[in-house]
Amino acid sequence: xxxxxxxxxxxxxxxxxxxxxxxxxxxxxxxxxxxxxxxxxxxxxxxxxxxxxxxxxxxxxxxxxxxxxxxxxxxxxxxxxxxxxxxxxxxxxxxxxxxxxxxxxxxxxxxxxxxxxxxxxxxxxxxxxxxxxxxxxxxxxxxxxxxxxxxxxxxxxxxxxxxxxxxxxxxxxxxxxxxxxxxxxxxxxxxxxxxxxxxxxxxxxxxxxxxxxxxxxxxxxxxxxxxxxxxxxxxxxxxxxxxxxxxxxxxxxxxxxxxxxxxxxxxxxxxxxxxxxxx
Amino acid sequence: xxxxxxxxxxxxxxxxxxxxxxxxxxxxxxxxxxxxxxxxxxxxxxxxxxxxxxxxxxxxxxxxxxxxxxxxxxxxxxxxxxxxxxxxxxxxxxxxxxxxxxxxxxxxxxxxxxxxxxxxxxxxxxxxxxxxxxxxxxxxxxxxxxxxxxxxxxxxxxxxxxxxxxxxxxxxxxxxxxxxxxxxxxxxxxxxxxxxxxxxxxxxxxxxx
Numbered sequence: 056x057x058x059x060x061x062x063x064x065x066x067x068x069x070x071x072x073x074x075x076x077x078x079x080x081x082x083x084x085x086x087x088x089x090x091x092x093x094x095x096x097x098x099x100x101x102x103x104x105x106x107x108x109x110x111x112x113x114x115x116x117x118x119x120x121x122x123x124x125x126x127x128x129x130x131x132x133x134x135x136x137x138x139x140x141x142x143x144x145x146x147x148x149x150x151x152x153x154x155x156x157x158x159x160x161x162x163x164x165x166x167x168x169x170x171x172x173x174x175x176x177x178x179x180x181x182x183x184x185x186x187x188x189x190x191x192x193x194x195x196x197x198x199x200x201x202x203x204x205x206x207x208x209x210x211x212x213x214x215x216x217x218x219x220x221x222x223x224x225x226x227x228x229x230x231x232x233x234x235x236x237x238x239x240x241x242x243x244x245x246x247x248x249x250x251x252x253x254x255x256x257x258x259x260x261x262x263x264x265x266x267x268x269x270x271x272x273x274x275x276x277x278x279x280x281x282x283x284x285x286x287x288x289x290x291x292x293x294x295x296x297x298x299x300x301x302x303x304x305x306x307x308x309x310x311x312x313x314x315x316x317x318x319x320x321x322x323x324x325x326x327x328x329x330x331x332x333x334x
Numbered sequence: 335x336x337x338x339x340x341x342x343x344x345x346x347x348x349x350x351x352x353x354x355x356x357x358x359x360x361x362x363x364x365x366x367x368x369x370x371x372x373x374x375x376x377x378x379x380x381x382x383x384x385x386x387x388x389x390x391x392x393x394x395x396x397x398x399x400x401x402x403x404x405x406x407x408x409x410x411x412x413x414x415x416x417x418x419x420x421x422x423x424x425x426x427x428x429x430x431x432x433x434x435x436x437x438x439x440x441x442x443x444x445x446x447x448x449x450x451x452x453x454x455x456x457x458x459x460x461x462x463x464x465x466x467x468x469x470x471x472x473x474x475x476x477x478x479x480x481x482x483x484x485x486x487x488x489x490x491x492x493x494x495x496x497x498x499x500x501x502x503x504x505x506x507x508x509x510x511x512x513x514x515x516x517x518x519x520x521x522x523x524x525x526x527x528x529x530x531x532x533x534x535x536x537x538x539x540x541x542x543x
Contacts, residue, residue, distance in 0.1 A: 288421040291428075293496045296526055304498050322434040 058157055059093030059114065059137035063127045064145050066100050070316040073103055075145040078319045080112040081327035082149040085298055085334060091154035097127065097134050109328055128243045129222050132204060132215040144200040146319075147269070147312045150300055156266045157203075165208040168247060169201040170261040172271035173309060174278055175290065175302040184275035191236035194248035195257035200312050201267045202247075214250055214260070221246040268309035272302070285315060292318050298330045355389035356381040359404040361485060361534075366402040369393060405536075426497055427533040429489075429540045437537050439471060442511075444489070444529060445541035446521070453504070453518040455489070457511035461535070464515045487534060494526040501527060508534070 060083055064072035080094040096104065096113040099120035104110050115136050122130065131142040139161050160167055172180040183190040204211045221228045225241035228249060238245050251257045274283035283289055290303035292313070300307040313319075358368040358378045368375065369392045375381055382404055391397045429444060430436075443456045443465045457463025460474050467474055485508045493499035501523060510516045529540055 287423070291422050291426060291497065293498070295493070295495050301496060301498060320434065320436075322430070325434075 057137070058091060058139040058161065059095055059135075059141075061095050061097065061131055061135050061137070061140050061142045062145050063097040063131060063134065063142065065098065065120070065123045065127060066103075071319075072145050073098065073100070073107075074324065075316065075319050077107055077109075077112065078324055078327055079143065079145060079147050079149070081109065081324070081331050082298065084112050085327065085330045086149045086152055088152060088154045091152075091157050093137065095136050099123075109331060112331065126222055126243075128199060129215060129218045129246060131202065132206070132211050135204075135206060138206050140204055140206070142199075142202045142204070144312060146314060146316060147200065147310055148300065149310055150298070150307055153267070153310070159264075159266075160203040164203060164260075165205045165210050166214055166256075166260045167203040167264075168197045168199060168251070168261050169267050169269060170196050170198065170263075172198055172269055172276070172312075174276065175270050175272065175286075175305050175307065175311075176278070177270075177305070177309075178278055180271055180276045182276045182278070185273055187236045188233055188238040188245055189248060192233045193252075194233075194245070195251050195261050197244060197248040197251060197257075197261055198269065198271070199243040199247050200271075201269055201310070210256065210259070214247075214254060214256065217250040217253060218243075218246045221249055270302075270307060270309050270311045272312060272314045287315055287318070294323055294326060296326055296329075298326060353386070355384040355386055357384045357389075357392075357402070357404060364403040364405065366392075366399055366404060369399065369402075424533045426490075426530050427538065428495070428497075429529040429531060429538040432539050432542050435537070435539050439467065440537040440539040441535035442538040443541070444538065446523065446543065448523070448525075451520055451522050453491075453521045453523075454515055455487075455506060455511060455518075456515045457508070457535075462512050464511075464513065485534060488531060490530040491521070491523060492528050492530060495528050497528070497530045 062076045062079060064076050066072070076096055076098075080096070083094055084092050093114045094112060095115040095117060097117045097119050098104060099118070101116045101118040104113060104116050110116075117134060117136070119127070119134060121127070128142060131140065135142070139157070141157070141160075174180060186196065188194065189196055221241060222243070229237045229241060232249055232253070233245070251260055272286050274286040274289075277283070277286060279289065291301075293301040300311060302311070354372045355369065356372045356375055357366045358375050358381045359366050361380045368378075369384060369389050372381075372383075388397070392399055392402065429442075439458075441458055441461060443458070445454045446452070447454070456465040458465045458467055460467060460476060462476060487506050487508065489504045489506075490497060491501045491503070493501070502521065504518050504521070506516050526543065531538065
């Protein structure tokens with residue numbers, strides 16, 4: 056398969072990542088053009104997938120349990136069944152056709168990691184709340200929630216191999232390279248940013264582009280004049296029967312990384328399923 | 335001849351009336367305004383009984399009064415760190431359809447009859463309304479919350495899951511729902527709509543559309 060989206064999850068007692076991945080896959084099927092709507096799911100419980108009403112939204116389900124939680128995403132290059140892949144976080148929703156971004160990446164990039172995020176009001180996120188490790192240690196501002204890569208690429212292999220080494224040895228890499236501000240946890244974002252810096256490839260894999268555009272709903276980066284634990288304390292999440300989303304009174308057009316895991320309810324799933332069935 | 339009372343015996347035998355305590359609260363926010371013996375707040379409409387120990391801790395300042403609020407639906411005093419803002423879900427709460435409700439027991443039931451164009455609002459019997467609760471909740475312990483009958487409820491009827499598109503707004507009071515249901519006529523709505531309201535009660539449901 057030439058191109059597809061990859062979602063990597065593992066079962067978690069606190070959150071239903073399968074439900075989030077299912078919502079994301081449905082939203083991809085509902086909005087993307089044929090040829091740009093393939094989805095592969097990596098999970099440690101493929102049996103649960105078969106119990107979904109429309110498990111067909113996952114074109115491929117890969118059983119894999121070598122890592123848990125977000126560590127699994129650093130294996131995306133090894134797990135993907137696609138020649139060209141965009142690996143996504145599970146807690147995202149597609150709201151319109153973004154196929155033209157893919158055309159660009161396939162044509163022009165071996166590896167591209169998003170390096171900008173937007174608020175729900177379409178403002179560029181400039182706050183470094185949650186990202187002190189990046190600013191203090193002068194890391195490239197990478198967001199792994201949207202990562203494009205080609206399967207057979209030396210650059211890609213080198214990058215992800217180093218990324219995995221960082222995640223496996225967080226203390227050593229933190230002591231050496233993140234001494235100005237050590238993160239509590241070296242997550243995928245930190246590992247990818249540090250790998251890009253060490254390999255000195257940030258200008259190749261994260262050069263300025265107007266896309267991908269992802270609305271990042273971490274509460275402290277919304278340019279509000281007050282602190283907030285949860286964005287949903289301040290603005291509503293309004294998902295209508297057409298699969299259109301408003302956050303507060305702002306219509307959303309970009310990919311929405313909703314962050315709060317309870318946003319995908321049975322009702323939201325039902326809306327997405329009905330759209331998929333009628334398509 | 336005047337009897338001289340043995341003062342020490344008087345002190346030993348005296349039985350003071352037991353003081354009951356109350357917390358006076360703001361019915362809109364649940365914020366606790368005052369705590370003290372019940373006789374001091376006889377004229378206050380919004381109050382709940384409070385155990386002596388908690389009341390004394392608040393009066394002595396060991397529990398900050400501004401960290402206390404009343405769970406209006408549960409008729410209990412909660413102690414918590416109050417956030418400086420309301421949650422949007424408290425001021426613009428969506429009434430979910432029964433089939434999507436993630437709770438067992440609602441406090442307010444709303445039903446829409448498309449053939450008659452009527453919208454009916456009912457309070458459950460738990461709050462002295464007309465809506466009978468399911469068998470599993472019987473017998474019902476009626477809540478002791480002291481309501482001001484003129485507490486206003488506004489229902490915003492909007493586009494499906496979009497309070498930005500308002501179809502109509504209806505207003506009623508809690509008194510309208512005590513021992514009776516409130517029926518609004520000539521409410522013409524599309525097949526799909528949503529209802530939003532300020533969250534006075536905890537759980538609201540809309541009969542399946």
